[in-house]
Amino acid sequence: MHSFLKNNVFSISFGTSLSKLAGCIRQIFIAAAFGVGITYDAFNYAYIIPGFLLIIIGGINGPLHNAVVAVLTPLNKKNGGIVLTQVSIKLSILLLILAVLIYSNSSLLIDLLAPNLSYEAKSIATYQLKILTPCIPLSGFIGLSFGALNSQRKFFLSSISPAITSVTIIFFILLSWIFNQENTSSNLFTYKGLLAFATLTGTLIQFVVQIWEINKIGLLRLESKFNLFNDEERRIFKLIIPASISSGLSQINVFIDMFFASSFQGAASGLAYGNFLIQAPLGILSNSLILPLLPKFSKLRSEKDERGLQKQLISGIEYCFLTAIFLTGFFITFNNQIVQLVFQRGSFDYSATLKVKNILIAYAVGIPFYLYRDLLVRTYYSIEKTNFPFKSSLAGILLNIFFDWFLIGAPINNFGNLSPYNFGVVGIILSSVIVNFIVCIFLSFNLRNENIILTNLELLRKISLMSLAAFIDCTLCFTILKTTNNFNSNLAEFLLLIFGTLTFFVIYYLLTKCLKVNKFKVSKKEV
Numbered sequence: 212m213h214s215f216l217k218n219n220v221f222s223i224s225f226g227t228s229l230s231k232l233a234g235c236i237r238q239i240f241i242a243a244a245f246g247v248g249i250t251y252d253a254f255n256y257a258y259i260i261p262g263f264l265l266i267i268i269g270g271i272n273g274p275l276h277n278a279v280v281a282v283l284t285p286l287n288k289k290n291g292g293i294v295l296t297q298v299s300i301k302l303s304i305l306l307l308i309l310a311v312l313i314y315s316n317s318s319l320l321i322d323l324l325a326p327n328l329s330y331e332a333k334s335i336a337t338y339q340l341k342i343l344t345p346c347i348p349l350s351g352f353i354g355l356s357f358g359a360l361n362s363q364r365k366f367f368l369s370s371i372s373p374a375i376t377s378v379t380i381i382f383f384i385l386l387s388w389i390f391n392q393e394n395t396s397s398n399l400f401t402y403k404g405l406l407a408f409a410t411l412t413g414t415l416i417q418f419v420v421q422i423w424e425i426n427k428i429g430l431l432r433l434e435s436k437f438n439l440f441n442d443e444e445r446r447i448f449k450l451i452i453p454a455s456i457s458s459g460l461s462q463i464n465v466f467i468d469m470f471f472a473s474s475f476q477g478a479a480s481g482l483a484y485g486n487f488l489i490q491a492p493l494g495i496l497s498n499s500l501i502l503p504l505l506p507k508f509s510k511l512r513s514e515k516d517e518r519g520l521q522k523q524l525i526s527g528i529e530y531c532f533l534t535a536i537f538l539t540g541f542f543i544t545f546n547n548q549i550v551q552l553v554f555q556r557g558s559f560d561y562s563a564t565l566k567v568k569n570i571l572i573a574y575a576v577g578i579p580f581y582l583y584r585d586l587l588v589r590t591y592y593s594i595e596k597t598n599f600p601f602k603s604s605l606a607g608i609l610l611n612i613f614f615d616w617f618l619i620g621a622p623i624n625n626f627g628n629l630s631p632y633n634f635g636v637v638g639i640i641l642s643s644v645i646v647n648f649i650v651c652i653f654l655s656f657n658l659r660n661e662n663i664i665l666t667n668l669e670l671l672r673k674i675s676l677m678s679l680a681a682f683i684d685c686t687l688c689f690t691i692l693k694t695t696n697n698f699n700s701n702l703a704e705f706l707l708l709i710f711g712t713l714t715f716f717v718i719y720y721l722l723t724k725c726l727k728v729n730k731f732k733v734s735k736k737e738v
Contacts, residue, residue, distance in 0.1 A: 243557030257339035376413030
């Protein structure tokens with residue numbers, strides 16, 4: 212058993228790391244090729260609906276994946292293959308109908324998603340959405356096959372599979388670059404369908420590879436007939452529907468942000484680049500800090516050990532804020548170096564760097580609240596109390612609409628802006644920060660109704676001291692950066708970032724040690 216777990220963890224970790232690396236290289240190539248121009252802006256709007264379905268329906272750990280794993284794991288290959296084929300047929304027909312509707316109404320959908328885009332950007336986005344619509348029916352089988360492969364303990368392909376699309380996009384951009392070198396009269400970097408065609412091709416390759424692997428392990432049963440739902444199929448669809456609705460709530464805020472971002476040229480591109488830089492370390496923090504706590508919470512709840520659950524949760528909160536505040540300070544301090552090293556080349560010029568680094572700072576401010584909300588929501592789910600987080604998510608959507616509108620000047624057609632405060636695209640990010648902060652307060656105080664009492668004043672004191680340590684750290688590192696701001700080469704900037712990161716970490720560690728806020732033991736007074 213130990214060997215089994217060790218091998219599977221290695222396969223998943225290695226495959227996921229390769230996928231993340233491919234995704235990072237993909238974004239670097241996209242930045243060099245398109246910058247924050249109109250083509251990539253349009254692509255981000257065109258990809259909203261197909262991307263939503265690829266993530267929710269076709270993603271690893273998505274509702275479809277989890278439902279298939281739960282249902283197929285106890286079945287033998289023959290019965291599992293029949294269930295997989297039957298569900299694939301039915302789901303593909305539903306998604307194909309949806310794809311046809313989206314293709315036929317692509318212009319209307321882009322108008323709804325991005326009403327303030329320029330006419331040129333809307334026409335490009337509409338064209339790209341039409342290209343991307345075949346991804347919608349493909350997403351169904353991709354999600355099903357992820358679950359089927361994992362039910363047969365085939366973890367590596369599931370982990371590495373998302374990299375296929377990233378590698379395909381990189382290949383298309385490289386091919387375009389080579390073509391441009393030989394044909395200087397044309398420039399395929401700005402070709403309006405390049406990214407959409409690359410994404411569709413990558414998704415199709417991923418689909419073919421997974422069909423081949425499903426057939427190889429004996430789960431592809433082409434002789435199956437279309438018939439009424441059997442028990443296993445009912446279980447899969449019964450699990451998919453509520454989970455998809457719950458997962459989709461978080462994506463609705465993305466739609467809202469993109470709706471308001473359409474008022475600003477290059478905003479969608481800037482949001483994509485800034486969010487990419489934040490999500491990688493944030494995902495690592497979330498998985499490494501929060502996931503190990505959830506089984507403990509469930510166990511303590513089942514044992515009715517409320518005191519132990521409180522202690523573990525308070526400890527987890529301290530972990531989250533200590534690391535999240537460090538990450539916030541790091542991104543604020545080194546925002547310029549990070550954006551320059553990762554993106555500034557080709558079409559991604561200095562003006563694009565200025566735009567994205569401001570977006571990165573705004574995202575960084577919200578890291579502690581994002582991570583804390585993630586911890587609280589997962590805590591509720593681990594103790595099987597899902598009603599209040601669901602209501603909080605709905606309230607968060609309404610609050611996000613208001614703050615998005617207010618922080619970009621509260622515009623009203625024919626009346627102009629009602630508010631003198633227009634923060635532009637940064638205001639859209641700050642809206643999410645404010646909403647997460649408010650939702651965190653609601654979730655924290657409602658824990659009392661679940662007999663979980665947080666030591667709020669003591670936690671607030673510790674968080675304030677962590678913030679003070681980060682502020683002092685930022686100030687010292689900014690002073691050091693000012694004296695070494697004459698480097699022009701990427702190598703020098705890279706070495707400066709490495710040295711600065713180590714310095715920032717050491718100072719933060721020593722300051723939090725001195726302030727006694729990096730010990731993760733909860734005293735008796737706090738409990």
